[in-house]
Amino acid sequence: MSNPDHPSPSTVASTRAYWDLLAERYQRENRIATDRFHYGPLQPDDGVLRLLPDTVVGLRCLEVGCGAGQNSIALARRGARCTALDISEAQIAHGRRLADEAGVEVDWRTGPMERLPDLVEGPFDLIHSAYAVPFTEDPAAMVRTMGGLLGPGGTMILVVGHPLYAGEWLEVDADERGVFLPDYFHPPSDRRTSDDGRHDVCCRFYPVSTWFDWLREAGLTVDRLVEPRPEADAGACAYESEEWRESLEALQKVPMVLVFRAVKANAPHRSP
Numbered sequence: 001m002s003n004p005d006h007p008s009p010s011t012v013a014s015t016r017a018y019w020d021l022l023a024e025r026y027q028r029e030n031r032i033a034t035d036r037f038h039y040g041p042l043q044p045d046d047g048v049l050r051l052l053p054d055t056v057v058g059l060r061c062l063e064v065g066c067g068a069g070q071n072s073i074a075l076a077r078r079g080a081r082c083t084a085l086d087i088s089e090a091q092i093a094h095g096r097r098l099a100d101e102a103g104v105e106v107d108w109r110t111g112p113m114e115r116l117p118d119l120v121e122g123p124f125d126l127i128h129s130a131y132a133v134p135f136t137e138d139p140a141a142m143v144r145t146m147g148g149l150l151g152p153g154g155t156m157i158l159v160v161g162h163p164l165y166a167g168e169w170l171e172v173d174a175d176e177r178g179v180f181l182p183d184y185f186h187p188p189s190d191r192r193t194s195d196d197g198r199h200d201v202c203c204r205f206y207p208v209s210t211w212f213d214w215l216r217e218a219g220l221t222v223d224r225l226v227e228p229r230p231e232a233d234a235g236a237c238a239y240e241s242e243e244w245r246e247s248l249e250a251l252q253k254v255p256m257v258l259v260f261r262a263v264k265a266n267a268p269h270r271s272p
């Protein structure tokens, strides 16, 4: 059971309103494929990174903070049984339409990820989340909860903001630009306000070792850690955006995302 008082009803309502208001523009400005598994804007997709299991047929998969669930749809197309959760019904409405177009079933759930244990039934073979966990106030607890919903031998794929990406681009000299990060151990958060100025969300950044420790403390073993370099070749991206592409040169200098693959050990054999 999760704590019904956390996050507070007003935080849940405000977070939902923020993402509901953004959903239409988010899905229009970003072109996210539903036949390939992505790792965020301009990032090489799974055809390049190869973090997914070789076959996903019949796997029980859960996507956390799914947006329109393009990754769940891509997995469902390959025979996985997918559940996808997001706080925003407006984001999920796009997902329902995309799943219909793809001719696949996804089990959509709406609600705050902090209440995951009340909203989905585990265990899952694969839990994946792209750039959603950094929006929760207590990502360590979230990683623990997600780890608890994985079955023995299960895999988690977690995409979060790279701590260096929290830095600020500065012009040092006429032809020299670089990232200024005031404190690597406490990277600044990215507070975002809705277009109507009424709702805020906060994207948090943490050192690489902090995420690693949270995964380890959740009983998982990290077996891959990738800092992908955004792709110049649009054909290698499952997540395309004109706006991001305009900054490609800078984005290719400092990683935007950190991708962890972590596995849960099979249950130990007990002697009779």
Ligand SMILES: C[S@@+](CC[C@H](N)C(=O)[O-])C[C@H]1O[C@@H](n2cnc3c(N)ncnc32)[C@H](O)[C@@H]1O
Binding pocket: 015, 019, 032, 040, 064, 065, 066, 067, 068, 069, 085, 086, 087, 088, 091, 111, 112, 113, 114, 129, 130, 131, 132, 135, 136
């Ligand atoms: C940056 S978007 C990423 C969406 C999707 N994973 C993708 O890559 O397109 C973050 C998503 O997390 C969802 N989200 C934010 N806070 C949440 C929360 N507390 N519980 C569930 N979903 C949340 C938002 O509604 C949004 O769809």
